[in-house]
Amino acid sequence: MPERRIGVFICHCGSNIAGVVDIDRVMEAVKDIDGVAHVEDYKYVCSKPGQQILRDKIKELRLDGIVIAACSPRMHETTFRNAMREAGLSPYVFEQANIREHCSWIHSDDHEAATDKAIDLVRMSIARAKLLEPLEESEVSILKSTLIVGAGIAGISAALDLGDAGFKVYLVEKEPTIGGHMAQWDKTFPTLDCSSCILTPRMAEVGSHPNIELITMAEVDKVDGFVGNFEVTIRQRPRYVDLEICTSCGDCSLVCPVDVPAEFEHNLSFRKAIYVPFAQAVPSAYLLDMDNCLGVDAVRCGKCKLACEAGAIDYDDQEKLIRIDVGTIIVATGFDVFDASQKEEYGYSVFPNVVNLAEVERMLSSAGPTQGHVVRPHDLKEAKRIVYIQCVGSRDERTNKYCSRICCMTAIKQARMIRDKTGADIYIFYIDLRTFGKGYEEFYESTASAGVAFIRGRVGEILEDSETHLLTVRGEDTLLGKPVKISDVDLVVLSTGVVAPEAAKQVSHILGLSQSPDGFLMEAHPKLRPVDSFNDGIFVAGMAQGPKDIPDTVAQAKAAAAGAMGLMGKGKISIEPYYSVVDEDKCSGCQVCISICPYSAITMNDRDRAEVNPALCKGCGTCTSTCPSGAITSQHYTDGQISAMIEEYLSAHE
Missing domain, CATH: 3.40.50 (Rossmann fold)
Structure with missing residues (x-):
C-alpha cells in the first residue's frame, strides 16, 4: 500500500x-x-x-x-x-x-x-x-407509508399531517375507538374550550381520510426489517360486529339484558355487553364484549343478533393477523392514570367519596354519567365542600419522582368550573403549583380570585364518618406554619399523576426502543432530537415520551410527522458503512453473535453462517468482541486501526 x-x-x-x-x-x-x-x-x-x-x-x-x-x-x-x-x-x-x-x-x-x-x-x-x-455508502429505497401506534390526540395529529401530505398511514389503536384520554376530558385549560368540540371533528376526519387506514382493537405483534422497509404484523381482536355493515342504530344495545360498568365513564355508570364507547366514537360502530355476554345462542340469549336488521353481528368473528410494510413508525402510546389506591393514606377505593381527577372530569361533562353535576358517589348528592390533593403519584419518593405536568392545571380548571357553577367551597392542597404554559398563571390567579382556597402543604390523614360518609381532612399550611383541619367534606379529589402505559414495555421490546427509568420511551437527545428514537426511522410523540399538556403533545406529534416526511420524501436513504462484516470461512455458525446483538441485525443465511443486515447494524462492535472464531470485523473500527492507536501512544511513553 x-x-x-x-x-x-x-x-x-x-x-x-x-x-x-x-x-x-x-x-x-x-x-x-x-x-x-x-x-x-x-x-x-x-x-x-x-x-x-x-x-x-x-x-x-x-x-x-x-x-x-x-x-x-x-x-x-x-x-x-x-x-x-x-x-x-x-x-x-x-x-x-x-x-x-x-x-x-x-x-x-x-x-x-x-x-x-x-x-x-x-x-x-x-x-x-x-x-x-x-x-462506500450504500442506499436503500424507503417506502412512503407510516405506522402510527396509538390514536390519541398525538397519533391523530401525526396521522392527519402525514395523510394530508399524501403519505399512506396505518393508524393502530388498541381501544375500540380513537381519541384517547382527551375524548374523556370535558374542557381544556386555560381557555375552557370544549374538549370534544376540538377533538371529534379531527377524529371524524381520520375516519374518512383516503390516506389513513384505521385499525382499532389492535396491537403491534411483531416488527422486522429496518428504516425504510419495516415489516409489521398487527394482531387485531374480534369485534363481533361488521364495521362496514353496522349503522350504529343501537337496536342491539336496547335489547341486551346485561349491565356492565362503563370503562369510558371510569365505572361511574353502566353500559351493555354490546355497546359503543361514546356517542362520537370513531369508528362509529358497536362492539360485543364477549367476556360479559350471556351467550350467543338463542337458548342463552342471542337477542342482539335477532334485533340487528342490518345483519352486522357476527358471533364467529376471529382474531386477525394483519401484515403491512411501512417506511417509518411513530409511537404515540399515551399514558395511564396513576392508581391512587397505592396511596393508602388517602382512602381511594376504600372511602366512596374519594375520587380522582379523571372521574370528576366525567362528572363535569354534560354527556357524562351525572349530566355535568359533581356529586358524592355514595348518594349522588351535589358536592358542596370539596378538597383537592395535588401530586398524588407524582413528585413522591415512594411512587414517581417526576412532575406529571397536567395535574395542577386540571385541578385548577375543575375547581374554577365547579365554583362558577355551584358556588361550592373548594380547597386545594398543593406542594408547588406548576403553571408554566401560556395563560396558565393568569388562569390560576383568576381562579384564586374567584374564591378557591389554595393551601400550601401536604395532607396527612383523611377520616370518614361511617354513617354520613362525610370526610375530615387533616394537613398543614406550611406558609402559616399551622395544622389545618377541614370537616364535613363531601368529596376529596386526588390529583393523580400520569404513568407510562403498560403498552410501553411491549412496544419498546418489539421495536427495540429504550425506556427511561420512569418507564416512558427514551428520545435520542432531549434537546436536539426530542422526537427521534435511537432506531432510525422510528419516532416518539406525546405522552409516550413523557408527561406533557395538549399543546406540547400536538407540537411533538407534528414534529414526529415532519421527521417521518423528511425521511420518506427522499425516496432513498444512505447507510453509513460502519456495519460489521462476517468472514464465512471463519464462522462456525455458533450464533453467539445473534444472541448478543442489541439491534437484531444478525441472522443465519442458507449456508448456516452469520449474516449482518447493514441497515440494522449500528457498528457497536459487540459481536466483533464476542465472536469466539474471530470471524467478525467492524468496518471503520478494525482491530488493526485500534491497535495502531494504542501502539502509537505506548511508543511515545516508553
Whole structure:
C-alpha cells in the first residue's frame, strides 16, 4: 500500500482550545511523522473559510487522509465530512481528535498537561488515519407509508399531517375507538374550550381520510426489517360486529339484558355487553364484549343478533393477523392514570367519596354519567365542600419522582368550573403549583380570585364518618406554619399523576426502543432530537415520551410527522458503512453473535453462517468482541486501526 498523504488541521476554536493548548507545540510534534504531508492551524476550521482551506489543500496537495484536531465529533464531524466530499475525497478517510472537551476544557488549570495530551491524541489519530479505507455508502429505497401506534390526540395529529401530505398511514389503536384520554376530558385549560368540540371533528376526519387506514382493537405483534422497509404484523381482536355493515342504530344495545360498568365513564355508570364507547366514537360502530355476554345462542340469549336488521353481528368473528410494510413508525402510546389506591393514606377505593381527577372530569361533562353535576358517589348528592390533593403519584419518593405536568392545571380548571357553577367551597392542597404554559398563571390567579382556597402543604390523614360518609381532612399550611383541619367534606379529589402505559414495555421490546427509568420511551437527545428514537426511522410523540399538556403533545406529534416526511420524501436513504462484516470461512455458525446483538441485525443465511443486515447494524462492535472464531470485523473500527492507536501512544511513553 503506498504511503498515505495525511493532512493535519488544528483548530483554535477561538480561545476554547488555543487559550489552554499550545498549538505551535502540537504542530511541531506531529509535522515530521511519516505520512504527514501537511500541518496547518486555523482559528475556526468549522467556519466557511476554514472549510474552504480544507477543500483547497486536499486538491492542491493530493491529500488522501485527513486528521482534524478540534471539538467533539458530535459537533462537526458531518461538517468536515461534507467538505471532504466536495473536494472529491472519501469522508471515511477522516479522523477527528477531540482536543477541546478532552484536553482544554478539562485541563484548563494545567496548560502543559493539556498540550501533552493533545499531542498524544493527534499522534494516535494520525496512526489510525493511515489505515482508514475509503468505504462506500450504500442506499436503500424507503417506502412512503407510516405506522402510527396509538390514536390519541398525538397519533391523530401525526396521522392527519402525514395523510394530508399524501403519505399512506396505518393508524393502530388498541381501544375500540380513537381519541384517547382527551375524548374523556370535558374542557381544556386555560381557555375552557370544549374538549370534544376540538377533538371529534379531527377524529371524524381520520375516519374518512383516503390516506389513513384505521385499525382499532389492535396491537403491534411483531416488527422486522429496518428504516425504510419495516415489516409489521398487527394482531387485531374480534369485534363481533361488521364495521362496514353496522349503522350504529343501537337496536342491539336496547335489547341486551346485561349491565356492565362503563370503562369510558371510569365505572361511574353502566353500559351493555354490546355497546359503543361514546356517542362520537370513531369508528362509529358497536362492539360485543364477549367476556360479559350471556351467550350467543338463542337458548342463552342471542337477542342482539335477532334485533340487528342490518345483519352486522357476527358471533364467529376471529382474531386477525394483519401484515403491512411501512417506511417509518411513530409511537404515540399515551399514558395511564396513576392508581391512587397505592396511596393508602388517602382512602381511594376504600372511602366512596374519594375520587380522582379523571372521574370528576366525567362528572363535569354534560354527556357524562351525572349530566355535568359533581356529586358524592355514595348518594349522588351535589358536592358542596370539596378538597383537592395535588401530586398524588407524582413528585413522591415512594411512587414517581417526576412532575406529571397536567395535574395542577386540571385541578385548577375543575375547581374554577365547579365554583362558577355551584358556588361550592373548594380547597386545594398543593406542594408547588406548576403553571408554566401560556395563560396558565393568569388562569390560576383568576381562579384564586374567584374564591378557591389554595393551601400550601401536604395532607396527612383523611377520616370518614361511617354513617354520613362525610370526610375530615387533616394537613398543614406550611406558609402559616399551622395544622389545618377541614370537616364535613363531601368529596376529596386526588390529583393523580400520569404513568407510562403498560403498552410501553411491549412496544419498546418489539421495536427495540429504550425506556427511561420512569418507564416512558427514551428520545435520542432531549434537546436536539426530542422526537427521534435511537432506531432510525422510528419516532416518539406525546405522552409516550413523557408527561406533557395538549399543546406540547400536538407540537411533538407534528414534529414526529415532519421527521417521518423528511425521511420518506427522499425516496432513498444512505447507510453509513460502519456495519460489521462476517468472514464465512471463519464462522462456525455458533450464533453467539445473534444472541448478543442489541439491534437484531444478525441472522443465519442458507449456508448456516452469520449474516449482518447493514441497515440494522449500528457498528457497536459487540459481536466483533464476542465472536469466539474471530470471524467478525467492524468496518471503520478494525482491530488493526485500534491497535495502531494504542501502539502509537505506548511508543511515545516508553
